[in-house]
Amino acid sequence: MHCHDATVAAAFGSDAAHQAERLTALAREARLVELGVSGDSDIGRALAGRLETALEGAMDADSAQDLKQACTSIEAVLGDLFGRGMQLSAQMTLLDIDGVLGTSRMPVLTAVLSGPKA
Numbered sequence: 001m002h003c004h005d006a007t008v009a010a011a012f013g014s015d016a017a018h019q020a021e022r023l024t025a026l027a028r029e030a031r032l033v034e035l036g037v038s039g040d041s042d043i044g045r046a047l048a049g050r051l052e053t054a055l056e057g058a059m060d061a062d063s064a065q066d067l068k069q070a071c072t073s074i075e076a077v078l079g080d081l082f083g084r085g086m087q088l089s090a091q092m093t094l095l096d097i098d099g100v101l102g103t104s105r106m107p108v109l110t111a112v113l114s115g116p117k118a
Contacts, residue, residue: 028061029109030109035048038115087114094108
């Protein structure tokens with residue numbers, strides 16, 4: 001797996017709108033989203049599910065309106081995350097896949113939510 005230089009690391013106090021735009025752009029490049037939650041929190045898992053749905057909306061957007069709606073959804077989730085003192089890190093990786101026609105690369109957006117620091 002090769003790391004792409006596009007990363008996002010955000011925490012409480014971050015500009016949710018700006019981070020949402022960056023995540024939307026990354027999601028548009030991705031072919032797959034991997035989402036993880038650090039810790040065992042029902043709230044974290046629920047927010048991760050909402051974020052995954054919003055990111056998939058950005059990946060599947062067919063129109064400018066769909067893309068704007070996905071970005072707004074991502075921003076709302078980020079606002080909830082940051083409001084709870086949670087952090088998000090995300091990066092684009094290129095996954096090498098061997099097939100009958102040779103090796104191809106699939107862009108994967110990997111994101112991890114973590115709870116507030118004690």
